[in-house]
Amino acid sequence: MLKLIKLEIKKFKLFNYYKGVLIANLGFIAFLSMIYFLERNDGNIPFENFEMAMNISSAAIRTTFIIFAAVLIVKLIIDEYKSKSIEIMFTYPIGRKKILTAKLMIVVAFTFIMVMSSTSLMAGLLYFAEAQFDIFPVELSFQDIVRNVYVNFFYALATAGLSLIPLLFGMRRKSAVATIVSAIFLATVTSTTSDNINLFSIIAIPVSLGVFGILIGYLAISKIEQVDVI
């Protein structure tokens, strides 16, 4: 399996995506700083506390990487079907399930690692900013940080699972557009925040969406061995 994953990475030169990831992270920093400075100039308190700042940044991060994951799904799966190179893959002495599992694992692992590391980066920067410039009106405690790590880990896991949901729409007609559009929709719905509350804050929603995503991934590969490739 590890070898299949390595070959996929080599085949699509996936490490070249580091540029996109870098730009996205710079974007998050810029986004958060912008909110901070604009609000402050208006005489408002930009972030009431650490948690609020983290909520905003993790929503941005989630949105970005759900869409990023959809781009990967298109590249690794939908495009292979469209260009018919999946036929070549299926004439190799490797189970079809294994081939597709490797691809889905890349998507899930990528999303998890990216969400986790980007949120950690933001948390670190916020902690640093608080220490240096005292950006929050309330004191930032160690417990806040620990709690945040737990929450982030859990959110990253849920996001990784739900990143497979666009597969449901994309695989039907092997459509790149359907995949990306459903990802944008999903990202918007789960991240729209009002009064510091979004769908992701209601614990049942990220859990069920994450499980649903994994289920879709499973369904996409469960019958692949019986299917004709035309």
Place this chain on the structure above:
Amino acid sequence: MTYIIKTNNLTKIYQGKEVVSNVTMNIKKGEIYGFLGPNGAGKTTFMRMLMSLVKPSNGEIIICGEQVTPTSFELLKRIGCIIEYPVFYDKLTAKENLDLHCEYTGYYNKKEIDFVLDLVKLKDTEGKAVKDFSLGMKQRLGVARAIITKPEILILDEPINGLDPIGIKEFRNLFQKLSKDYGMTLLISSHILGEIEQIADTIGVIKDGKLIKEVLMEDIREENTAFIELKTNDVKKVAFEISHTLGISNFKILDEATIRIYDMKASEGEILKTLVVKDILVEAITRKNHSLEDYFLRIINGGGMNA
């Protein structure tokens, strides 16, 4: 006789239509099997079934003595193929594509990459992405990919599509070499008769999903000799004269005005002379080589002899 590929009543139904219907095909080890048929006859679907890309609706496939099931992946190691249009990872070079192919098939003799690229005359394409290749070059690369791991069986769907005449000749030699030197078994489909007849040992003709004929090339060659066709206003007299005066017995009266002489011991000149002397009017006399093309066209148009 050992058959390396055997199908029994292989059938594929798409939306209620039998695309491949009850095909029982036997391919001997080491032979070149030419698979002929018009466009849309079911050649590609049949070959896809052999590669497990398409699952049969009915019937069975036995390759190397093993029955093919939806999960017999190991068997695929022993088969190299080009199905329809050769597909590659377009942004990669020829070498990178072959390298990936070797990795996926579990073949680690990377020196072979240069060897096969040389074999199909693609050695000087270094650094060029496959998307910039012509159809002919892709076809060559397709063959290179199919043969690099030295599989026992080669399944080639229209491999000469898009090749120039020189390329076609090179491929013909290559296929013969693979069959003779490496003992590979080749199943080659085509709708171009001329190509198949030059290399195939056995020919299978498919029409409307049915295998209507499976014959050895040797047998067809014997069956199909040249003949002289004669047009006259009195076939009976002609028949009488050629059998009595010239002693020819192998001829056939086609209709009231045409007669075909299969016995080639008398030349056109001799026949003409005999008939003119007897005052029989000859409107036309032509020598024809009843080519394989005619033979197959007759089979395909006639719906088959043993269908």
